[in-house]
Amino acid sequence: MPFGLDEQSYAAIHYLSNSSEPNKDDLRAIIHSYPLIDNHAHNLLREEEAHGNEHYPFESITSEAQGHALQEHVQSTLAHVRGIKQLADLLNCPPSLQDVKAARYEWVVRDYDSYIRTCLAGTHALLIDDGLSQESVYPVRWHDRHAPTVRRIARIEAVAADLLEQLAHAAGFLAPGVDSDWPINKSEAFLFRFNTMFRNQIKTLAADPAVCGFKSVVCYRSGLDVSLSSRHAFRPHQSLADSTLLPAFHAFLQDAVSKHDYRVVEKDVNDFLVVAACDVLCKLVETEGETLPIQFHTGLGDVDIDLVKSNPAYMQPLIEAFPNVDFVILHSSYPYTREAGYLAANFANAWLDIGEIFPMISRHGQESVLRQALELTPASKILWSTDGHFYPETFYLANRQFRDAIDSVLGELVASKDLTVMQAINVAVDILFWNSNALYKLDEERRYPQLLRACGRADNESQRSTLVSRRDRASISQASISDAGLYSAASTAVASPPRTRGIPIQSTPRSPHNTRPFSDPFTDARFPTTMLSRNAQVPSSSRAVPESNQDTAQFEAFMRQHPEVRYIWLQFISNTATVRNRMIPVKQFRNQLAKSSYPGITKALTRLLQNESPAAGCIATGEFQLVPDFSSLCLNKGIDSLSATVQTWWMSEADDGQRVHWRCPRHTLQRQVQALSEEFELSILMGFEIEVVFVRPSKKDNESDFTFGLVHELHSWSNMTYQQLEMLPMIEEIVDTLAEIGIDLDQFHAESAPTQWEFPLPPSTPLKAVDQLYKARETISNIAKKHGLKATFYPRPYAMAPGSAQHAHFSINGDQEAVSKHADSFLAGILYHLSSILAFALPIEESYARVASGVWAGGEWVTWGTQNREVPLRKCATAHWEFKPIDGMGNMYLSMAALVAAGFLGLREQIPLKQKDTPVDVSTLSEDERVNLGITEKLPDTLQKSLDCLSENEALINMLGRELVDDYLAVKHAETEMLNQMDEQKRKNWLMARY
16 A cells, blocks of 8 residues: 655655665565655535436446446446445454445535545645536545645547637637528638647647647547648638538537537547648647657547557557657556557657556556566556546545555565665656656656655756757667767757646746656666757857757757758847848858857847947947747748748857856846746746838939838728738738648737737747747748738837737746746736836837827836726736837847846835736826826837936846846947938938838
8 A cells, every 4th residue: 555645755765775775675665655656637516416326336446337237237347346345444443335425424524625635645746637527526626635735638629629619619609590501611711710729739839838648539539540641732812612611610610600519529530630640740740849748648538539549559650650749548558568569669659557457457468568567568658547436435446456566566676686775766666757757758856856765866966958959869860879988979968948837827837957867777777867958959158159069969850851051141130239140051051050159140249230330338349149949940931932041149259168158148038937947846838929010112223222111901800801801911921821831820810000910929948939029020031022012010100000019928927826926926027127117128219109099008107907908018917918118129049038037126125016907098197196006107208208217227237247238228229319310201210120
């Protein structure tokens, strides 16, 4: 029977002695005391439902049978008899079903929480698939009180059903009087929309720190023989008329709307959902360097299942098609355990879960299944789960019986000398804990180092994390992986901050480390080896130039996918937000990569204007290198160029070699994010709304500058006038092209100014979000030029219409209690430093045409309000805000660095939130009403006022770096002087031509 587990001290765990070799007693003690990671579980019943009823028969804890098969026959199964005896031990009652029910009823009524804690003793982490009916169960986050770590497994079919219903409402299918028999072309348009939205939802969930994996129940719906035919079905401007998917989806959708039941039952549609989800997860490897596992129900199930098609052997084509996606084969695949073990043994991306058979089959059957799993499957590929659901007893019996089974099986292997005791201990703790910890990137060894010591893996020994991403794994040979030099070089890397996306999300942030602290189960070594991490590399101020072998692997993987690319553009963005590039032929770029020697750029860049004129203090001495960050490598689209762009770190020589230049805008942003994570264990997510006006450029022979005219005037917000329809092909080309490079939009629409459109980008971590912003803007501009237009981000092209912004959404994320504690201070810090932030966010005089009331640009006062678009910071949800006084004229890395730094200062200095939630346009309030809301400060209404605020703000300067701020102020003063020499129209044309 498992020991109780103290979350703080883990005092009940058996610790191996450092002074003697472990023996069989150590093995048994470790097995029965070491904590468990339950990698597949479900929600518990609410207390009022936990006594048992016809909807949730208590007998189901040991059987998948239903109805008469359950009620009349389950009591004669070995699994039931054994389970009742063990529950009688727990409850101290006679071993009969009636006595057990009576005893548990008394305990549940007296103290349900205590009963759950007793049943979950020994459970460290619960990964909960909440796809079962949620009406009678507690939500995922409620389970935090009963295990140190709780994460969500998102069921893709449930996500699809919810989304289908929402879209059906939005499309008007459910409006009164709508004919339920619509033509198939309407379903085709709906399917294209659903495909985009579903993929976006999977990406958002993959970035949610509360989510650590996905699950599919396609086995229940239509079987594991998933067709891959839909993988390449969705192409821009391509019809689905010849596919089997469209008629199947058409029939399903009409039936779903008429019955108000969006549970997907059509095989073609089910297969499409699986393939789409796997495709998104696969592409995340290309863009993020990592992805999440996806679990599949296989084998044992209730009568809804087709037992033949629940054989995981049917999954082999799917596993082969997505080699960068980890597939978890659930439920021991009983009775197909050997087939599942074969897949896990032969495919690097397949994992075998030993679950559900505990307590569903007999003791002998459980031990037999465990032996079958170990026949071929590496112990490092086996995971533990309970499939516990509804009743706490399902967890208790599963954990107790599993410990007994692995004790018996490993004891036999030790007795027969197939394993040493230490090897058996390694197998046990890996299956119990470390395999799941590594696969789901839980990072529990950092929070609970005593778990390492308990099994003889001292936390003061080598724990180097090999930061080689998942996308590289496919391109690096086994020989190079095992090379000691690669491990040594990679160990110097600093991982990126936790991958937390989705606004607003609140939960414990993921650790940047993916160390897999376990010894090879079949050696006697008592020290942690490393697991290849999927995290992208981000330099710190002390880090050397990224290792060439790893960067080469990433680059070559990209080139194998895009062999047509002939040129690589190294991109860097200056203090004037001028986007500059160094263009390098692929052959030469490979040479640079091999030598870690990249183009040098004069340090004068930091004080150069758009026309390369120097600002005061500019010097021509010194340079830094443009070192590519391959997490940003992306094809160039919309232009006739076989090229790709990669963002860069600015590296300069230091006494200890290369380091990131403190004037590097990307590094400046990254430093603020890391500080927030390290000091407060909070992460931050961002997403931008691109507002852009399309204008028609012209140039007369006798003039040196372009002028820009209206494309049309018949335009209104979220409308499609006949003139706007003329632009629609270009707009849709933009959206389709963005999707081709992994930027999938949830929506897009016409904005208020003439020929103005808005493209809201998906949220991401700050650095990637800004990288994505610049790539999207570049793509929009390229396609507009193809159509003879100029895409301008100029703040307010037309005085009679609203201006263009680049509104920034951001959320802080982490432990729910920490987020609740810190949200107000983070907001208060931004409001306190807001006037200084505007020096970056509204960086030219024209930007301040938007600092006005009544134009929905954030108003004129320093305050905030829930869903109020006339304040600078709109609260969208808990710990999620929209920052409105920001446009497309500034360096967004610096703007976001200033915003995060201000929030950080709010936390560090515990700045009180003096402004109250403002429900109205502040300009409509009297002075007394403003004061009562804590609104006493106006926003700067000129650039000079913002620059003055920044120059006097020592706290913010120290966070960003004095050298960087001095450079910026010098550039802004020189830029203002240059622009002031132009007349109004020339100045406008000059800026619109460049932005």
